[in-house]
Amino acid sequence: MSFGTYARRVRDQALPYGRRYTSLRCAVGHYKPLGFNATWNHITSRAGQVRTDEAALLRALDILETSREARLAEMAAFALRRKAEREYVVEIVSDIHRALEDLNRPGSAVHAAYGRFLADNPNFLTTTGQRVISYWSCYHRSAYPRLREYPGHLLVSALRAASARS
Structure with missing residues (x-):
């Protein structure tokens, strides 16, 4: 009861x-x-x-x-605050990706610095990638039906590429 x-x-x-x-x-x-x-x-x-x-x-x-x-x-x-916070995640991740535009340019200082960090910390990149997928699946899948179009995934993909080139 x-x-x-x-x-x-x-x-x-x-x-x-x-x-x-x-x-x-x-x-x-x-x-x-x-x-x-x-x-x-x-x-x-x-x-x-x-x-x-x-x-x-x-x-x-x-x-x-x-x-x-x-x-x-x-x-x-708390639930209302969390809902409001989730609504800004896409904008925040997009701003970060724009601020790190040199991340996609091999040879740039940003690409080299992030690449070294991520090559030295592969678990960080793996965990971050898993969290992005989980967050997309729970909260943003309807707005971004394809994971590869989700801003968080785009950022993690750029980080993976920088890591692979280091």
């Missing part, structure tokens, strides 16, 4: 008190930001004798729900 189901059971005065108490424990099992025992200790120390006092039981549930709502709001805000 869900957190909401258990919370409703805690409030349901038609249920036996022991079942309502158990439902609070189950609700903590679904939302335990500090781990079960620490969360349980926190809410019961603030609420009072939840085992026998109905007002304390409801206070404990309120404490738990307030914390959960705040956490869900934080997660929603």
Whole structure:
């Protein structure tokens, strides 16, 4: 069952008190930001004798729900920020590639410097290439159906070429 189901059971005065108490424990099992025992200790120390006092039981549930709502709001805000950040990745990678236009010119200082670094650190290039493919697949595949047209892949391809010539 869900957190909401258990919370409703805690409030349901038609249920036996022991079942309502158990439902609070189950609700903590679904939302335990500090781990079960620490969360349980926190809410019961603030609420009072939840085992026998109905007002304390409801206070404990309120404490738990307030914390959960705040956490869900934080997660929603984080998701919005991450979405906004992802929208700028293509522009940032394109700017980097433009700034490193000499990377595609063998014999240039930029080509030689990056080529040496990447030849000395092949795992860095491999990991970066894998991350670019993963990011493209998750977030940019619809805008760039062909990987070879994705700006991140173009940059990694230029880096690979510089590495191979060093």
